[in-house]
Amino acid sequence: MALYERARLRRRGDTDRQESDRSFAELMAKYPDANATGMAIAERALFSGFRNNTSDVEKYYDLLRRNENFLNVVTDRGVEAMPNIEYYLALQYLRQGNPDNALTLVESLEKNYPNSRLFTGRFGSGQRWQPASQVIPELRQELESLR
Numbered sequence: 001m002a003l004y005e006r007a008r009l010r011r012r013g014d015t016d017r018q019e020s021d022r023s024f025a026e027l028m029a030k031y032p033d034a035n036a037t038g039m040a041i042a043e044r045a046l047f048s049g050f051r052n053n054t055s056d057v058e059k060y061y062d063l064l065r066r067n068e069n070f071l072n073v074v075t076d077r078g079v080e081a082m083p084n085i086e087y088y089l090a091l092q093y094l095r096q097g098n099p100d101n102a103l104t105l106v107e108s109l110e111k112n113y114p115n116s117r118l119f120t121g122r123f124g125s126g127q128r129w130q131p132a133s134q135v136i137p138e139l140r141q142e143l144e145s146l147r
Contacts, residue, residue: 001036003023003026003027003030003031003036004027004036004037004039004040006019006020006023007020007023007024007026007027007040008020008040008043009043009044009047024040024044027040028041032067033067033069035069035073037070038064038067038069038070038073038081039073039074039075039076039081041060041063041064041070041073041081042060042064042070042073042074042075042079042081042082042085043075043076044056044060045057045060045061045064045081045085046075046079046081046084046085048060049084049085049088054089054092057085057088057089057092058089060085061082061085061086061089064081064082064085065082070082071112079119080113080116080117082112082113083109083112083113083116083118083132084116084118084119086105086108086109086113087105087109087118087119087120087132087135087139089101089102089105090102090105090106090109090139091139093105094139094142094143094146097146099143099146099147102139102142102143103143106136106139106140106143109132109135109136109139110132110136113132114132114133114136115131115132115133116131116132117129117130117131117132118130118131118132118135120135
C-alpha cells in the first residue's frame, strides 16, 4: 500500500512526479496483477484524460485491457475506470474523425458497461455523471453524422 500511495498522482501538485513515476514502475514490476496496480494505472489514465493527453490515455488503457484483473477496476474515488476511459477515447476519436475506432469503443460500452456511470462533465446541465445507457445513443448519433 505504501508503494501504491507513492505511485499515485496528486492533482494539487503535492506529488514529486519523479518519485511517483519510479514508484509506479516498481509497482508494475513487483505486483503486475495486484488491484493496487490496476488502480494506479487507471488513475494515471483518468488524470491524462483531464489533461487532454490522449496518447497517454491510450497507453494506460492498453495496460488495463491486457490484464483481465483490471477490466473492472474502480479508483479510490469510486470511478469505474474502463467505461470512463472508453467514453473519453470514443469522444476523442469522434473529434479526430476516426469513426471506426470510436465504434469499437461504443460497442464495448454497450456490451460490457451499460449500467456504468460516465463522467460527461456537462457543467451547464448540472449532469456531470450520466448512465452509459443515456450516453451511448448520443455517441451513436455522432457516429452516424460522420458516416
